[in-house]
Amino acid sequence: MREEWVDWRRNMIVVPALQACRKGEGDGVCGYCRAQASQMADADEDLTQADAEASMWSPKTPAAAREIPFDFDPRASLAIERFFEDHDAWPHSRAVVNRRVKAAAEAAVEIDSGSIYPHALRATAATYHAGRGLDMLPLQSLFGWADLRTAQSYIASSGENTARALHMIHSR
Template identity: 50%
Template sequence: MSHHNQPATEWADRHRRALTTRHTHEDVLTDREFELLLEACSTLTEPHDFEARFICLIAGRLGLQAGEIAHFQTAWVNWNRRTSRIPQHEPCRCGYCKRQARQEATHNDDLSVEDIVASRWHPKTVASARLIPFDLSLRLELCVECFANRYDAFPRSRSTINRRVQAAASAADLPGHVYPHCLRATAASYHAYKGVAPVPLQALMVWSDLATAQKYIRISGTATADALRRVHHR
């Protein structure tokens, strides 16, 4: 009897977890909240103010992941094409990459820590290697230019990226959860609202499933409302 009830019980457990698990798209910032976050960056001390603004802009408008920001280099920028290249591989010996290498080595007897470090840094997936235009707004362009004037490479760790975002969110007194990955989701929502089609949105955000892009386009209800108003109020 219990054997027959097991699949139903497992389904019920998964359903309860799905109802209680918080998803990143639930923490997407509105345009107003995002502007307040950027304004709050300027209240932080130097150089935290610029670092926080750079993180918030390229995560919240270009969709970069925290690991990509932590390893961002001026050499990735093509100034003629106004694009930034996320490479398939970039040599790195930062503390984060070393820790990840040690952890990976414990599960692979055929590779040493040095062997694994030699293959880092790399983005989350192979598909994450991509070109990203940063001339979507003058604000973005100027931010990337200011970064290049200051740094050859982003000078902080992934944990510091989290702290910068949290400090800006606290200064902005924003409700809810604000963290680097929710900024990435904010970028997806922003582009969906602007009318970016599912396939290019998927390419920008390097999602493996097109349905994820369609979800962000679907939940961008404001875009639907605006489209209806344009038809009925002309």
Template identity: 35%
Template sequence: MESPLMRTRSAVRDAPSEEEFERLYQATLESPSYERQVEDQFILLATGRLGLRSGEVLHFLSGDNKKWIDRESKQLKIPHHVACGCRYCQEQAQQAVETKPERDFEHIIDRYWKPKYSPSARAIPYDWSARIVEVVERFTDLIGGFNIAQSTLNRRVNTLHERAGISGNTYPHALRAAAACWWANRGMSSPNLQAYFGWKDMRVAEAYIRLSGKELQKHVSRLLDQDPEVPDVDGPEPQSGEHSRPRYENETETNNMSLLEVEKHLEESDVVG
């Protein structure tokens, strides 16, 4: 029987590549209205580069706008709590009641909205990209926030996916995984990666970094820099008919294990929310 882990759709496997992400952005330019274009661009960049969760996107600017954005320091601020009774919060509260009927709906809804974990209340810099600055501040000024359900957000992303003509699946959490891969590939450290994405468990950040190969690459470079006398790093040229490098036993399985490790941490400690 297939395990629950293997049945779970992997945000890491579904994360769009950098080229596919740019195609998704170009797809926002075909949105049916200017307001919809502004919203779609914010959804895409907030999840796929700034690393916001669905709930954070849907509640951005809820309540006091100053809790969410500091234009002077160019930071998004994810607050610890915002009083809210939007469609998303009502859906979440209703699901909680259905899971445990002894809970009172009114008591639960009073707790919404809050980020997934305590470390998820965080500051996210957005001044590193002129395009992101423009999109975030234009959304703030023109749209001022969402009042849509999670299912609507999913459909918005799926529409961009279809319009961009890319393969596989694209959904908000896959875009967040793309952001994590993007920063890990650029060498962000695990403590900063954890702070940026608001993960409770440092191992999620470490798994993304292992997947990127950047730490190993830097380690190998340091070793070679420290010992310039290392002889014949590349080894002898392969003879005709030989493989260019040896094929190690269980090589594919070892590579896949690191990816499954990321998926396991995502499933256990970073599901959509």
């Protein structure tokens, strides 16, 4: 994530569909991305090395290129603001994120650190938002899922949604 992804006026993180790698020397392409771009260019005669390097980073799926609002919770807004006070990007790999989450979970009291990892935290957030009543399409958009059934499964498994619906029909 880079600060240039943040639209501060609209309080949105805008995940791009493509972005050039700048993790190498002098904000250039890193060795891994250069090698990947070389393989892509070798396999496609219409693609130059420079064009391949210019689009090395992309989200996991096309649906993952999206706008993510963060002003729904003042704590989320504050965390993003504080992060970018010290950094202009997250310069580390997914493995670094995994290690930091693992270290934080191991340091926490009364938590099974083996069950805490980034994807589990993401699933917890999806469960939370589904339980709060976020509809299927906004939930899919928020999490960048390619398949609407993923959002549907979180909503369907929410006991809070069932309880809310029961309270609505029985409190008339």
